[in-house]
Amino acid sequence: xxxxxxxxxxxxxxxxxxxxxxxxxxxxxxxxxxxxxxxxxxxxxxxxxxxxxxxxxxxxxxxxxxxxxxxxxxxxxxxxxxxxxxxxxxxxxxxxxxxxxxxxxxxxxxxxxxxxxxxxxxxxxxxxxxxxxxxxxxxxxxxxxxxxxxxxxxxxxxxxxxxxxxxxxxxxxxxxxxxxxxxxxxxxxxxxxxxxxxxxxxxxxxxxxxxxxxxxxxxxxxxxxxxxxxxxxxxxxxxxxxxxxxxxxxxxxxxxxxxxxxxxxx
Amino acid sequence: xxxxxxxxxxxxxxxxxxxxxxxxxxxxxxxxxxxxxxxxxxxxxxxxxxxxxxxxxxxxxxxxxxxxxxxxxxxxxxxxxxxxxxxxxxxxxxxxxxxxxxxxxxxxxxxxxxxxxxxxxxxxxxxxxxxxxxxxxxxxxxxxxxxxxxxxxxxxxxxxxxxxxxxxxxxxxxxxxxxxxxxxxxxxxxxxxxxxxxxxxxxxxxxxxxxxxxxxxxxxxxxxxxxxxxxxxxxxxxxxxxxxxxxxxxxxxxxxxxxxxxxxxxxxxxxxxxxxxxxxxxxxxxxx
Amino acid sequence: xxxxxxxxxxxxxxxxxxxxxxxxxxxxxxxxxxxxxxxxxxxxxxxxxxxxxxxxxxxxxxxxxxxxxxxxxxxxxxxxxxxxxxxxxxxxxxxxxxxxxxxxxxxxxxxxxxxxxxxxxxxxxxxxxxxxxxxxxxxxxxxxxxxxxxxxxxxxxxxxxxxxxxxxxxxxxxxxxxxxxxxxxxxxxxxxxxxxxxxxxxxxxxxxxxxxxxxxxxxxxxxxxxxxxxxxxxxxxxxxxxxxxxxxxxxxxxxxxxxxxxxxxxxxxxxxxxxxxxxxxxx
Numbered sequence: 115x116x117x118x119x120x121x122x123x124x125x126x127x128x129x130x131x132x133x134x135x136x137x138x139x140x141x142x143x144x145x146x147x148x149x150x151x152x153x154x155x156x157x158x159x160x161x162x163x164x165x166x167x168x169x170x171x172x173x174x175x176x177x178x179x180x181x182x183x184x185x186x187x188x189x190x191x192x193x194x195x196x197x198x199x200x201x202x203x204x205x206x207x208x209x210x211x212x213x214x215x216x217x218x219x220x221x222x223x224x225x226x227x228x229x230x231x232x233x234x235x236x237x238x239x240x241x242x243x244x245x246x247x248x249x250x251x252x253x254x255x256x257x258x259x260x261x262x263x264x265x266x267x268x269x270x271x272x273x274x275x276x277x278x279x280x281x282x283x284x285x286x287x288x289x290x291x292x293x294x295x296x297x298x299x300x301x302x303x304x305x306x307x308x309x310x311x312x313x314x315x316x317x318x319x320x321x322x323x324x325x326x327x328x329x330x331x332x333x334x335x336x337x338x339x340x341x342x343x344x345x346x347x348x349x350x351x352x353x354x355x356x357x358x359x360x361x362x363x364x365x366x367x368x369x370x371x372x373x374x375x376x377x378x379x380x
Numbered sequence: 381x382x383x384x385x386x387x388x389x390x391x392x393x394x395x396x397x398x399x400x401x402x403x404x405x406x407x408x409x410x411x412x413x414x415x416x417x418x419x420x421x422x423x424x425x426x427x428x429x430x431x432x433x434x435x436x437x438x439x440x441x442x443x444x445x446x447x448x449x450x451x452x453x454x455x456x457x458x459x460x461x462x463x464x465x466x467x468x469x470x471x472x473x474x475x476x477x478x479x480x481x482x483x484x485x486x487x488x489x490x491x492x493x494x495x496x497x498x499x500x501x502x503x504x505x506x507x508x509x510x511x512x513x514x515x516x517x518x519x520x521x522x523x524x525x526x527x528x529x530x531x532x533x534x535x536x537x538x539x540x541x542x543x544x545x546x547x548x549x550x551x552x553x554x555x556x557x558x559x560x561x562x563x564x565x566x567x568x569x570x571x572x573x574x575x576x577x578x579x580x581x582x583x584x585x586x587x588x589x590x591x592x593x594x595x596x597x598x599x600x601x602x603x604x605x606x607x608x609x610x611x612x613x614x615x616x617x618x619x620x621x622x623x624x625x626x627x628x629x630x631x632x633x634x635x636x637x638x639x640x641x642x643x644x645x646x647x648x649x650x651x652x653x654x655x656x657x658x659x660x661x662x663x664x665x666x667x668x
Numbered sequence: 669x670x671x672x673x674x675x676x677x678x679x680x681x682x683x684x685x686x687x688x689x690x691x692x693x694x695x696x697x698x699x700x701x702x703x704x705x706x707x708x709x710x711x712x713x714x715x716x717x718x719x720x721x722x723x724x725x726x727x728x729x730x731x732x733x734x735x736x737x738x739x740x741x742x743x744x745x746x747x748x749x750x751x752x753x754x755x756x757x758x759x760x761x762x763x764x765x766x767x768x769x770x771x772x773x774x775x776x777x778x779x780x781x782x783x784x785x786x787x788x789x790x791x792x793x794x795x796x797x798x799x800x801x802x803x804x805x806x807x808x809x810x811x812x813x814x815x816x817x818x819x820x821x822x823x824x825x826x827x828x829x830x831x832x833x834x835x836x837x838x839x840x841x842x843x844x845x846x847x848x849x850x851x852x853x854x855x856x857x858x859x860x861x862x863x864x865x866x867x868x869x870x871x872x873x874x875x876x877x878x879x880x881x882x883x884x885x886x887x888x889x890x891x892x893x894x895x896x897x898x899x900x901x902x903x904x905x906x907x908x909x910x911x912x913x914x915x916x917x918x919x920x921x922x923x924x925x926x927x928x929x930x931x932x933x934x935x936x937x938x939x940x941x942x943x944x945x946x947x948x949x950x951x
Binding site for chain 2: 268299300306325329331332355367371372379
């Protein structure tokens with residue numbers, strides 16, 4: 115089983131502009147402090163952590179929306195850590211991202227069809243419109259949705275458009291960044307069930323970022339728990355729930371409110 | 381009699397036939413926590429707004445009663461209503477970021493209401509603010525009172541909002557999805573805090589949420605809403621032992637539970653949706 | 669369940685039709701003035717001086733809105749004056765918009781040194797007092813239509829740049845911009861396909877406002893005799909001349925003033941009206 119992603123000792127820091135002196139560069143805040151893991155093809159990896167853990171930053175580094183400051187990221191054997199846009203562009207067809215906020219992830223002045231189709235057209239692939247309609251079908255939205263604007267759709271429907279946009283390119287890898295955090299329980303269930311099916315049908319590799327461990331349990335085969343920029347737990351899902359190694363993981367598990375009045379809650 | 385009694389509340393989008401609330405009835409006794417559960421668009425936030433008088437202009441109430449300690453809010457003149465609500469009710473809002481004025485220090489924001497609406501002296505209000513910060517377990521009260529909202533974490537801000545809500549010893553608090561924007565570990569602290577304060581002050585609490593896990597931790601009773609219609613109204617204990625209504629069961633099955641992954645994240649079946657939509661249609665048929 | 673707020677319909681646009689209608693009227697006046705105007709705007713006739721508009725006693729047929737102190741027909745002069753007004757409005761407005769909006773977009777979206785340079789430029793530029801600046805420019809360039817247009821563009825582009833920059837910055841933080849990057853779109857490409865459509869409504873409103881401002885600036889300049897050098901009538905010039913006759917012949921001042929007012933108002937409402945009608949986002 116080959117690894118689709120190989121991340122080695124990844125560091126990422128950003129300048130702290132609130133403390134920038136008049137002359138000279140701003141001091142840097144380290145967000146990722148040495149992350150190493152491998153993601154095999156066809157697997158679903160859960161990346162869990164609280165706010166400030168660096169999970170979103172890790173995801174963005176993996177799709178090169180942000181550039182690491184040290185360490186390396188290998189995608190299917192190719193080192194993409196500091197690759198220039200020109201090299202990345204053809205590769206970008208193969209890794210895609212779905213965003214958290216259904217409000218801001220779709221351009222309000224583009225129609226749904228255009229949103230889903232434009233990445234396909236951008237990469238010069240054949241028949242973007244057919245691919246777009248196919249993608250809409252696959253996410254359970256009818257063809258009529260292609261003509262609508264995002265504000266005419268519900269949150270769950272918008273997330274499905276985001277998924278359609280990601281799969282239209284038929285990528286190898288998708289990063290899902292907290293894609294159900296803004297949805298209510300029934301929409302959440304629908305979107306996750308859809309994602310599960312698509313991963314199986316399309317043979318995708320998925321990295322699923324969430325702050326909610328219970329969602330992770332259902333979907334992911336392997337879990338990374340991040341805390342303040344480092345990996346505190348890296349294990350198969352069943353093990354994380356049965357025998358968590360890190361204190362932080364235990365805290366996370368104990369904090370999840372189950373719909374059960376008899377759950378110990380202290 | 382319960383402190384808050386809502387009877388047959390109906391509301392619609394102004395100038396249209398679009399019904400938003402369909403004969404909602406529920407009650408909250410003094411010292412009780414009732415959960416108001418539903419998907420987005422079900423109308424749960426709207427009920428809270430109807431009570432507090434903060435409904436959007438496009439929404440109008442077409443019937444029913446909202447009795448606060450026996451007085452029907454909907455029959456009061458607006459000024460009297462505002463002062464009654466100001467004195468007896470409070471809100472814990474969803475988003476601690478937008479609920480606080482970014483240009484003012486925290487201290488002023490907590491004491492404002494006490495000084496302006498209840499007529500307390502500045503000194504008395506300040507003392508109360510410190511008491512409250514202590515109660516919500518914020519150490520270093522001086523620093524926090526003098527700080528601006530953006531200098532504090534999300535969890536801290538929510539604690540401050542909770543403190544503000546309890547400041548004037550309200551008899552009723554409406555908590556509108558107070559933990560949705562928070563991390564799961566912070567959520568646990570905040571839920572326990574709300575529970576503890578509610579118990580200590582004996583406040584009636586209406587807790588709006590879409591998360592049944594949260595409901596099981598704070599609520600003694602709950603109402604499930606769909607399309608502005610109450611489809612189940614029961615005690616929490618009974619509910620979690622086995623909900624009566626098919627839609628409630630579906631919601632429970634959709635709720636993620638890591639202890640039972642197979643019975644989690646199950647989408648609401650089409651048949652159940654159709655059934656509950658039929659109930660809504662039946663209500664509309666009877667109402668016209 | 670769809671959002672109940674989405675059900676509220678927008679009002680149709682009476683202000684779009686009214687403002688567009690007036691502008692079309694003025695545009696026609698400007699284009700067809702030589703044929704529409706009943707009299708020669710420059711023809712002086714001392715015996716026909718200060719004739720009142722047609723509904724008052726003492727009016728002469730053919731001089732619908734009366735004449736000024738030199739006997740020139742007010743209506744014809746207003747129609748001819750529309751030419752100057754509109755040329756200035758359209759040319760100055762468009763140039764200001766193109767320059768200002770482009771710089772604003774680049775600064776707001778690309779950030780980095782591009783933003784630093786453009787922002788400093790705007791800051792320094794805006795430090796010059798606009799009225800003095802324009803008078804200085806006209807003194808250097810000499811009076812004339814070109815000078816007025818250049819003066820307006822040179823001063824007002826900063827207004828566009830500032831606003832568009834702020835809007836572009838806001839848009840740049842949106843996830844759909846990040847999505848375009850992940851898809852592999854170039855920076856400039858993202859700016860044009862993702863940012864521009866969302867900044868366009870603001871630009872349109874600013875553009876129409878700028879057109880109104882241009883008309884006023886020209887009127888002010890011709891009021892102080894710094895406008896075009898020929899004898900061609902301008903609304904500002906008419907207003908200036910009309911001041912002296914206001915007691916004996918109020919119409920010489922009032923009609924060009926009202927026309928000016930309505931035209932500027934129409935421009936400002938046009939932008940809002942276009943936004944109401946054509947922006948797909950229900951706000």
